[in-house]
Amino acid sequence: MIHTDILIIGGGPSGLCAAIAAAKSGAEVMLVERSQYFGGQLVKQTHMFFGSEKQYAATRGFDIGKKLVEEVKNSDNIKIFHSTTALGIYEDGVVTLEQKFESEEIYLKVQAKSLIVTTGALEKSLPFPNNDLPGIYGAGAVQTLMNEYLVKPGKRVLMVGAGNIGLIISYQLLQAGVEVAGIIDASPRIGGYLVHASKIRRSGVPIFTGYTIVKAEGTDHLEKATIAKVDQHWKPIPGTEKEMNVDVMCISVGLTPSSAFFWQGGCEMEYVRELGGYVPKRNRYLRTTVGNIYVAGDSAGIEEASSAMVEGSIAGLAASHDLGFVYEGYNREIEELLQELEGLRGGEKGIHIRRGYNKVGF
Amino acid sequence: MNQRINKHPIIDIPLRQKIKFFYNGKEFFGFEGETIASALHAAGITKLSESIKHHRPRGFYCAIGNCSSCFMRVDGKPNVKTCVEPLRENMVVENQEGRGSII
Ligand SMILES: Cc1cc2nc3c(=O)[nH]c(=O)nc-3n(C[C@H](O)[C@H](O)[C@H](O)COP(=O)(O)OP(=O)(O)OC[C@H]3O[C@@H](n4cnc5c(N)ncnc54)[C@H](O)[C@@H]3O)c2cc1C
Ligand code: FES
Numbered sequence: 001m002i003h004t005d006i007l008i009i010g011g012g013p014s015g016l017c018a019a020i021a022a023a024k025s026g027a028e029v030m031l032v033e034r035s036q037y038f039g040g041q042l043v044k045q046t047h048m049f050f051g052s053e054k055q056y057a058a059t060r061g062f063d064i065g066k067k068l069v070e071e072v073k074n075s076d077n078i079k080i081f082h083s084t085t086a087l088g089i090y091e092d093g094v095v096t097l098e099q100k101f102e103s104e105e106i107y108l109k110v111q112a113k114s115l116i117v118t119t120g121a122l123e124k125s126l127p128f129p130n131n132d133l134p135g136i137y138g139a140g141a142v143q144t145l146m147n148e149y150l151v152k153p154g155k156r157v158l159m160v161g162a163g164n165i166g167l168i169i170s171y172q173l174l175q176a177g178v179e180v181a182g183i184i185d186a187s188p189r190i191g192g193y194l195v196h197a198s199k200i201r202r203s204g205v206p207i208f209t210g211y212t213i214v215k216a217e218g219t220d221h222l223e224k225a226t227i228a229k230v231d232q233h234w235k236p237i238p239g240t241e242k243e244m245n246v247d248v249m250c251i252s253v254g255l256t257p258s259s260a261f262f263w264q265g266g267c268e269m270e271y272v273r274e275l276g277g278y279v280p281k282r283n284r285y286l287r288t289t290v291g292n293i294y295v296a297g298d299s300a301g302i303e304e305a306s307s308a309m310v311e312g313s314i315a316g317l318a319a320s321h322d323l324g325f326v327y328e329g330y331n332r333e334i335e336e337l338l339q340e341l342e343g344l345r346g347g348e349k350g351i352h353i354r355r356g357y358n359k360v361g362f
Numbered sequence: 363m364n365q366r367i368n369k370h371p372i373i374d375i376p377l378r379q380k381i382k383f384f385y386n387g388k389e390f391f392g393f394e395g396e397t398i399a400s401a402l403h404a405a406g407i408t409k410l411s412e413s414i415k416h417h418r419p420r421g422f423y424c425a426i427g428n429c430s431s432c433f434m435r436v437d438g439k440p441n442v443k444t445c446v447e448p449l450r451e452n453m454v455v456e457n458q459e460g461r462g463s464i465i
Pocket of ligand 2: 445446
């Protein structure tokens, strides 16, 4: 059994920031990450980030990740474990881990005084005939393949979903030398930022709003996709079908918080549409209704890397503070972070998110 | 069919060590640092297994170890998530039928 003060599950931007913040007070921190790499979603982001100056706007996603990883590695109080998946939380608070070495797995048990869950999000999928054909991939998968492993997903892609992620990945596909046949979205308006959309349109990629995917066809791999216009009940209108010869379909219809550990840990949960699904209730310091479990980042509600980093820092500071570790800058820093978070969620753009967060406070 | 990205406006293409592996008995090459599924995909192999009941072709879907769509038999061991399993020299990779028997 491994003993530690704070165990952090998930080494994305929120988990990395949580580790850095929690270690400031001298608390012993353990950070586990399922993948070989730390950085979570950031690792795959080749574009300049939107967000506030302080949270590295205009820095490329993967560079932000590298900076945070350096900082974590330089801290004596943080033990990091990559290729290590947290499997479950037991009633006595013990967390089981599976660590991979080459083709061997070893199982570890951790008893931590507090837990910060920063496991990010899961991709949603769409039901339609033959949606299981090879060639139909989640948006994250297409990005991983291209930007991490430098492999093209195929020759000609239909992007399903015109939110920011769909738009950004379409642009990344073009950069990788892959043709994008079109982007469809069932909603009548483009969900993503207009700057991204106009960049895509300028590159000659059509965006079809008010269209849905009707079916996919192919024997061992996707060969053809049929799309159609939708009526106001989101049902395909007969006679409006269009066939597209594509070998890849990229499904980018949104994310939902990864919530398994909160259910297992017994946290009070709430379904909040604005945040992408079930999320744990939490106070301003991101403590859930189970006193020693904290949440931050996309697993607290689908948002952005900038807010995920700020939330990580808040949860990290609060968790070590609540355990009685003393860090002199605590009061000032946590107030600054809370204000920063408010700033990120301010204005017109933040209405939706603010409405969501108002439903989960306690 | 080669699906490697050889030039990119933003990402520097690193020089990587070549790795030999076997897929259904044939020799293939991939690179150090990538996964089995990405090496196969780069070589144009996208059907990794068949579904248990209806024998429908299966490829990867999430590529981060969440969905179990990419199971293959690796070095004799069934149900390996090839989208996250790093490629190693002389690995023996095979399509898996059904649930994957132990022997
Ligand atoms: C295409 C795309 C473009 C984006 N562009 C922007 C942008 O321009 N600006 C911006 O601010 N945001 C952007 N985002 C959003 C941003 O990337 C995410 O909001 C952010 O990464 C969330 O951070 P996180 O740490 O909560 O989760 P993640 O980054 O998802 O990290 C979670 C980590 O937890 C690990 N994990 C999960 N389960 C386990 C387990 N059981 N055991 C161990 N480890 C586990 C995962 O492997 C992962 O590394 C973009 C996202 C995408 C997909
Ligand atoms: S593709 Fe989802 S687990 Fe491998």
